[in-house]
Amino acid sequence: MKLQDPDLFRDAALIDGRWIARTGLPVTDPATGDTLGELPDCTADETREAIAAAERAMVGWRARTHAERADLLMEWYRLILGNTEDLAQILTAEQGKPLSESRGEVAYGASFVRWFAEEARRINGKIIPSPARDKKIFAMKEPVGVCAIVTPWNFPIAMITRKVAPGLAAGCTMVVKPSDFTPYSALALARLAERAGIPAGVINVLTGRPEAIGAALTESPVVRKLSFTGSTRVGALLAQQCAPTLKRLSLELGGNAPFVVFDDADLDAAIEGAMQSKFRNGGQTCVCANRILVQSGIHDAFVAGLAARVDALRVGPGTEDGVDIGPMINAAAIDKIDAHLADAFELGASRVTKPRDLPAQYADPVVLAGAKAAMRLASEETFGPVAPIFRFDTEEEALTLANGTPFGLAAYFYTRDMARAFRFGEALEVGMVGLNTGVLSNEVSPFGGVKASGLGREGAQEGIEEYLETKALHFGGL
Numbered sequence: 116m117k118l119q120d121p122d123l124f125r126d127a128a129l130i131d132g133r134w135i136a137r138t139g140l141p142v143t144d145p146a147t148g149d150t151l152g153e154l155p156d157c158t159a160d161e162t163r164e165a166i167a168a169a170e171r172a173m174v175g176w177r178a179r180t181h182a183e184r185a186d187l188l189m190e191w192y193r194l195i196l197g198n199t200e201d202l203a204q205i206l207t208a209e210q211g212k213p214l215s216e217s218r219g220e221v222a223y224g225a226s227f228v229r230w231f232a233e234e235a236r237r238i239n240g241k242i243i244p245s246p247a248r249d250k251k252i253f254a255m256k257e258p259v260g261v262c263a264i265v266t267p268w269n270f271p272i273a274m275i276t277r278k279v280a281p282g283l284a285a286g287c288t289m290v291v292k293p294s295d296f297t298p299y300s301a302l303a304l305a306r307l308a309e310r311a312g313i314p315a316g317v318i319n320v321l322t323g324r325p326e327a328i329g330a331a332l333t334e335s336p337v338v339r340k341l342s343f344t345g346s347t348r349v350g351a352l353l354a355q356q357c358a359p360t361l362k363r364l365s366l367e368l369g370g371n372a373p374f375v376v377f378d379d380a381d382l383d384a385a386i387e388g389a390m391q392s393k394f395r396n397g398g399q400t401c402v403c404a405n406r407i408l409v410q411s412g413i414h415d416a417f418v419a420g421l422a423a424r425v426d427a428l429r430v431g432p433g434t435e436d437g438v439d440i441g442p443m444i445n446a447a448a449i450d451k452i453d454a455h456l457a458d459a460f461e462l463g464a465s466r467v468t469k470p471r472d473l474p475a476q477y478a479d480p481v482v483l484a485g486a487k488a489a490m491r492l493a494s495e496e497t498f499g500p501v502a503p504i505f506r507f508d509t510e511e512e513a514l515t516l517a518n519g520t521p522f523g524l525a526a527y528f529y530t531r532d533m534a535r536a537f538r539f540g541e542a543l544e545v546g547m548v549g550l551n552t553g554v555l556s557n558e559v560s561p562f563g564g565v566k567a568s569g570l571g572r573e574g575a576q577e578g579i580e581e582y583l584e585t586k587a588l589h590f591g592g593l
C-alpha cells in the first residue's frame with residue numbers, strides 16, 4: 116500500500132482523543148493473506164472508558180449550535196473526499212473490493228456526511244395548539260445521547276458515515292466498533308474527523324473482537340442507542356442484550372432480495388440492472404439480488420444475455436486494473452458459497468457460465484438455471500457472486516415467490532406495464548423497491564427493511580430522526 120499520507124493508516128484504537136497502540140488483533144489482506152498490521156483487542160474496561168469519554172464530550176457537543184456542528188461535518192466531508200485515493204487503498208487492502216468500487220464507496224460514504232451536515236440545520240420542533248387557553252405546548256428535538264455504532268466489513272466506510280454523521284448532526288456522541296476484519300478504514304475516518312476539528316471523545320473507535328466490546332456497550336445504561344448493520348442472528352442477539360436498558364435500536368439486517376423480470380421488460384436494461392445489483396462488491400451486500408425470478412417468455416434470452424456478461428467479468432486482486440470482483444472476505448464466505456452451489460446442483464440446477472480455475476480466496480461468478488424454492492440459496496443469503504435463475508409463469512406466482520421469505524429488505528422488478536408497476540410495487544413486502552433499476556443506495560433515500568431485515572431507516576430525512584428524541588414542553592399560566 117503506497118499512501119500519499121501514511122498518517123491515515125493508524126495502528127491504534129481511539130479513546131477520548133488518545134490513540135492506543137497495542138498488538139492483539141491482526142488484520143489481513145484477503146487477496147494475499149498477508150498481515151496488514153495489528154491493533155488492540157480492546158477490553159470491556161476500555162469500552163467503558165470510551166463510553167465515559169463520549170458522555171463527557173456530549174456536554175459540549177450538544178451545546179454547540181446546529182450550524183457549528185454542520186460546519187465541522189462539512190469540513191470532515193471535504194477531508195474525506197480530498198483523501199479519496201488513500202482511503203480507497205486502505206479499504207481495498209483490508210476488504211478486497213476493486214479499487215474502482217472503493218473509490219465509489221468513499222464518495223458514497225462522504226455523501227452521507229454532506230447530507231447530514233445539511234440536515235443538521237433543519238432539526239425543527241413544533242408548536243402544538245393547546246387544549247387550554249393559558250397554555251402553550253412545544254415539541255422539541257433533542258439528541259438521544261451516547262450511541263454505540265457497530266458496523267460490518269462489506270462497506271467499511273459508508274456504513275460508518277451513514278450512522279455517525281446523522282448522530283453527530285443531532286448532537287450525539289459515538290462509540291464505534293468497526294468489524295474486526297476492516298478496522299483501518301474506520302480509524303482513517305476518525306483521523307480525518309480529528310483534523311476537521313471534531314473534539315476528542317465525540318468519536319471513539321474501539322478495535323477488537325466483538326464479544327467483550329459488544330457486551331460492555333449493550334449493558335451500559337449510559338449508551339442510549341445502538342445502531343447495527345449485519346446479520347439478523349447478531350441483530351436479534353444485540354436487541355436482546357439491549358432490552359434491560361431499553362435502548363433505541365436501528366438494525367439493518369440480512370436480506371434475500373428478489374429480482375423479478377417480467378416478459379414485457381426491456382431485456383438489456385434488466386440484464387444491466389441484474390449485473391449492478393448482483394455483482395456489486397462481489398455479491399457481498401445485503402441488498403444484492405439473491406433470487407432472480409424470470410418469466411417464461413423472456414427467460415432464455417435473459418439467461419443467455421446475463422451469462423455472456425458474467426463470463427466477461429474479471430476476477431482478481433482488487434488492486435489490479437480492470438478487475439470486477441476481488442477476493443471474498445474470508446474462507447467461511449467461500450465455504451458458504453460452495454455449500455449453496457453443491458446443494459443447488461444436487462437439487463437439479465445447472466451452471467450456464469463457464470467454470471474458472473481460481474485461487475482459493477476467490478469465488479467463481481456463476482449463473483445457475485433451474486433454481487428451485489427447495490434450494491438453500493432460495494431461503495438463505497448467499498453473499499457471493501451466484502446468480503440463481505428461477506422461472507415463473509404468472510404475476511401471482513412471482514409475488515408469492517418474492518414475498519416467500521422472512522426477510523424484507525430490498526426487491527427489484529422490471530416491467531413496462533404501468534399498472535403492474537404500481538400493483539406489484541405495493542404488494543412487495545420490503546423496505547426498498549427498485550422498479551427498472553438495480554441501484555437503490557444513495558444518501559437522499561430512506562434505507563432499511565421490514566420483517567427480519569430490521570428496524571429503522573438510514574440516510575434521507577428519516578435517518579436523523581433515529582438519533583433524536585421528542586420532548587414535550589408545556590408552558591402554563593400564560
Ligand code: SIN
Pocket residue numbers: 267269270273344399400401402556
Ligand atoms: C449493506 O450491504 O449493508 C449496505 C449496502 C448499501 O448501502 O447499498
